[in-house]
Amino acid sequence: MMKFEIIYRDRDSKARVGRMTMPHGIVETPAFLPVATQGTIKSLTSEELCGIGVQIICCNTYHLFLRPGHRTIEKLGGLHRFMHWERPILTDSGGFQVYSLSDLREVTDKGVRFKSHLDGRELFLGPEEAMEIQEALGSDIALVLDECPPYPTTWEYAQNSMRLSTNWAKRCKEIKKDKKQALFAIVQGGMYPDLREESAKSLVGIGFAGYAIGGLSLGEEKKVTQRILEHTLSFLPEEAPRYLMGVGTPEDILEAVKLGVDLFDCVLPTRNGRNGTLFTSSGKIAIKNSKFREDDSPIDSECRCSTCGHYSRAYLRHLFLAKEILACRLATLHNLYFYTHLMEKIRSAIIEEGRPREGLTD
């Protein structure tokens, strides 16, 4: 089972510092989860992730279900052992990738029929399967199966979709066997405040260990997204962790933390790294730019990651232009260090400028 404690609250916003205790360890929140789509944070080892302070990662159930298969991973001792990652893991339900990657065949009350994007095999994912797969993987946090409506979508479509997701969430909770694994619900409802309210209230009524907020990373206008996020959060219990799925940029994360979000996952730092876009304390840089040709300085002179400790911008640029694997690796490590360090700074700022939770010393 998961335990979530709020340790500090910010004085000027709804930001809070929390502590999640799970079978594979403790996660201090607000936290960022790098995405290990196929059971690996692309180009990095688990040892390196530990070294830069990553507390928890997110793995994609859809990909691992297709390859190597959850039963294979289960036989090999579970996902933690398979990946040599001893800290907590969150798995998504697979729903998002079924909608975005596979050849979708049919959605019914029972679940989703689809064809694998790898080999065209016809497969089925319903609430039972989503729970079974994630229990076989052995993650610390599992997510309910949801339908991810496209954006933009009509109110009617969003309502039907949200109600279907709510039913699936209810079934996920009912059939869940592994009680050590925490189950998070996913609030949907598109850009419609009334549907978000209904979704949140229904899910809270069923009761989950935590609440994810889906469908807010699809490229909507920032102000709209923020308003919907704030509105949605107002219906979620203070004492449960809130997880904003697929977000985002450092700026987006900071804004959401202020509204009371505890967890984030996004491919941005890893994908940007592989493309040569690097985060620094003075903004992003495109390392392939010719101005870095003879630049002997590190990516960010304030950064303490091993890439910045050992390698110059000029060398990184050379590796990218020469299409060398090491380029992806050094850049990914730097970007994830940047994100991990950003979350540390956010937690420190809340603690230093905030106040302990009332009753903490009781």
Next chain:
Amino acid sequence: MMKFEIIYRDRDSKARVGRMTMPHGIVETPAFLPVATQGTIKSLTSEELCGIGVQIICCNTYHLFLRPGHRTIEKLGGLHRFMHWERPILTDSGGFQVYSLSDLREVTDKGVRFKSHLDGRELFLGPEEAMEIQEALGSDIALVLDECPPYPTTWEYAQNSMRLSTNWAKRCKEIKKDKKQALFAIVQGGMYPDLREESAKSLVGIGFAGYAIGGLSLGEEKKVTQRILEHTLSFLPEEAPRYLMGVGTPEDILEAVKLGVDLFDCVLPTRNGRNGTLFTSSGKIAIKNSKFREDDSPIDSECRCSTCGHYSRAYLRHLFLAKEILACRLATLHNLYFYTHLMEKIRSAIIEEGRPREGLTD
């Protein structure tokens, strides 16, 4: 300047253990040089190479000349600083790649005119350029420019080519400015014993810090190669290091060590690693094979590399099938550890079963 001492000689063969002292450190021989073609051992950091005991690496002058350019590397403090590699580096002359990769235009007494395989730029590489580029890179060991005849080739072609290479070697020695950088000659002469003898004797007459043997990794029959190698070595001075270029398999290395070879370079462990062929104490394995699907054991249970310490064959296989970058990385690290450890075992065996060089304690 380079200093080479022979420390131990094998009792039953011509194998010897030596010690090369260079500006960037000491190399114990027999040694294997991993190939950092474009200024990186594909997928690995310099720190990792140090960690597994790599003593010296080989970089390709042709590739670095084309990109990022030797003057750029010189401005950035030389190749060691550029790569964050503080141990010795050997650079080849660029000749081999000019013949194998570029669009060759014209070979004259002065050098080779060719078009870059990257952008079609017409470029020229003669003995002067080969020395100038390698001095700008700042390697510990430079190689003379040679012509690499195709295989098979006629006696007449091989003779002309060998004599051209000898003239270029002489000019390289004459024009060399940087005396800290050791210069190695390259014995050529194809599969013709008389030409190998003439090449070796001429080069020894000019006098070099070490002698490379070229043109013996082109796929000839093993017995022919070995006979030519043994014959060639008989004309080289005992007191200089001998470097067999482009070799090879563990078996080939062991045979050549017995004939008195001190240095080897080859892309085999790194390229094989990226293709999923892994060296183990009981032979090579193809990790993508379905029999490893649920194999929880390490690549080689006798291996102490970090890949074998942390990851299973099943996980490696999954990474390869999923085309994950980490697959190349974990496999390359393992294979290079295997080679580095193989050379350590060879040196230990010579020392334990051999005898110290006469006069060592004088």
